[in-house]
Amino acid sequence: MKTKLKIGSLELADNLLLAPMAGITNLPMRLLAREQGAALCFTEMVSVNGLVRDGEKSFALMRSSAADRPLGLQLFGDDPELLAAGAELCEGLGDLIDINMGCPVRKVVGSGAGSALLQNPDRVRSIVAAVRSATSLPLTVKIRSGWGADTVNYLLIGRIAQDEGADAVTLHPRTRAQLFDGHADWQHIEQLKKTLTIPVIGSGDLFSAEDVLAMLNMTGCDGVMIARGALGNPWIFREALALQRGSAKIPPAPEERFSVAARHLALFAGTAGERVAVREMRKHLCWYARGLQGAAQFRAAVNRLEDRAGMEKAMYDFFMQR
Ligand SMILES: Cc1cc2nc3c(=O)[nH]c(=O)nc-3n(C[C@H](O)[C@H](O)[C@H](O)COP(=O)(O)O)c2cc1C
Incomplete structure (x- = not known):
């Protein structure tokens, strides 16, 4: 099974990514995930409003080290110009910029950011275009399937992101209305992969190495992003790599x-x-x-x-x- 992944100019050692998690994916957590095979790790989402106001707390969320590379910086906001300015401020701090278009939390969607953007495809277009012209770093977007069951529009949003120059799209196939209820609908990942030419990264309900293999096989996605399954379990990365390479997984003693x-x-x-x-x-x-x-x-x-x-x-x- 092919385990390499290239996102724009960024060539990754494998196709396993540590997802952004607010309050969790800080430097220590990322370093431990990398040691077990995570090829790309993300900061938690960082407010562009905080960045452009030179907020110390926002920059602290992106604190990194030489061993913590390649690093994905995740930004959230709703204003194309501010997001572009935030991306410029990130120059030199990481290796890829991701825009959060999936966060369901009330405080974030209330400001028009996160998954609220899925309700506004024109805004998505302006944001990706503005950030694309502001940075030469690889650019990705992380989305959900849609706002609600009646407005599932991940294929449209994915196409817009691709047209405007995004280098990959990550899909967590639940709607905003679902929050974390029910199951992630992996068929949406399969559909997105069939629709786009840029890499598609799958997220959602990856709690074991076997789940990772199943998502890759079932959807044909180019890589996976692991979130809750990596909590207290950085070994999920080495185990999933072993299974992809046809070896047995070695659980931690x-x-x-x-x-x-x-x-x-x-x-x-x-x-x-x-x-x-x-x-x-x-x-x-x-x-x-x-x-x-x-x-x-x-x-x-x-x-x-x-x-x-x-x-x-x-x-x-x-x-x-x-
Ligand atoms: C505690 C927690 C915090 C999260 N924070 C973020 C975040 O900052 N940015 C983001 O894009 N997704 C965030 N997510 C969503 C995850 O990145 C991921 O897409 C989602 O949890 C589904 O993957 P999983 O089933 O492997 O957990 C968060 C999830 C959890 C559980």
Whole structure:
């Protein structure tokens, strides 16, 4: 099975991408995903309004390092000129620009951004055209199937993006109205792949390496973007690569779970300080523990921990003593 993927001028080592996730896909998470085979990782969505106002918080969301490349920067906004200005400000900070046209969150759609753009194909056209002329970086858009069940228009939006110079389209085939309910309709990914000539990247309900293989086989898409399936499970990338190459997947042994979770904490502490790291790592540790015996007690204990040494000891006891 072909595992290479080229997006515009960007040649990726494989076809597995870490999806943008707000509050989650920061530098430590991206580094760990890369170590397991993610060929391209995304920042969480960054407001162009914040960027053009020189907002420190917005630029902090794009903080990266030499090992964190290639990096996709995801922008959200509803104004073509502002998005173009935001793209210019991103020059040198990453290797690809993605425009969020899928976020269903009320605060984002209320400002006309995210999936609200799907209701306005003319605006989509202006945005892609404006950003295309503002940057020479590869440009992608990430969309949902449509706003609601009666307004499914991903083929139209995909064609517009392609006509205006986008280098790839990512589709999470749920409507905005669905939020995360029901199943992602992978047939939409297959239809989009048949319609466009630029690469199509599939997203939605990839919780295991087997799911990744199934989406690639079923839809013919060029690459996949993994989101919730990578939470506490960076190994999904190496496992999906192994299956694509016809090898057996190697799940992580307890020592590896421990060492990766411990590295996650250390990287977090290095970038955000110990206090923030311990607080933020609580949710990640709950994900790392998913499916393991004693996970409920571990979760309860971890959520009470306030210091790094205590967290490291709890992790050691949970992952290593089994
Ligand atoms: C907590 C969370 C935050 C997300 N944040 C973003 C985001 O910032 N930008 C975006 O385009 N999609 C975002 N998504 C959507 C994912 O990128 C992905 O398209 C969606 O979760 C479907 O993939 P999955 O079934 O593999 O989770 C987010 C999803 C989750 C669960």
